[in-house]
Amino acid sequence: MPKFVIEREIPGAGKLSPAELQAISQRSCSVLGELGPRIQWLQSYVTDDKIYCVYIAPDEKLIREHAERGGFPANRISEVRTVIDPTTAERIDSGLTWRENRADRSISRADMR
Numbered sequence: 001m002p003k004f005v006i007e008r009e010i011p012g013a014g015k016l017s018p019a020e021l022q023a024i025s026q027r028s029c030s031v032l033g034e035l036g037p038r039i040q041w042l043q044s045y046v047t048d049d050k051i052y053c054v055y056i057a058p059d060e061k062l063i064r065e066h067a068e069r070g071g072f073p074a075n076r077i078s079e080v081r082t083v084i085d086p087t088t089a090e091r092i093d094s095g096l097t098w099r100e101n102r103a104d105r106s107i108s109r110a111d112m113r
Contacts, residue, residue: 004063006053007076014048031070
């Protein structure tokens with residue numbers, strides 16, 4: 001199932017109290033319950049003036065429906081195409097890790113001398 005990142009412009013989001021964040025979360029979960037299991041909220045990141053939410057859903061339309069029902073902005077919805085992390089740096093050239101690949105290259109350079 002596709003994963004999406006939703007950018008929600010909420011001025012002052014970083015100054016919301018724990019109680020306000022709890023109320024937003026409860027409203028979101030309530031709407032998710034109404035929409036059924038095809039949409040799942042994974043987590044959100046709160047910054048000064050935006051909240052970035054990560055959801056799994058079959059399509060952008062269902063994410064927009066969640067936002068409309070909950071009264072949340074959904075200023076930008078982007079489908080995640082792939083996920084990278086520090087281990088991505090280790091997977092290159094025929095499945096060798098970066099270190100193995102680097103060692104191979106230094107050996108081949110030494111052999112060329």
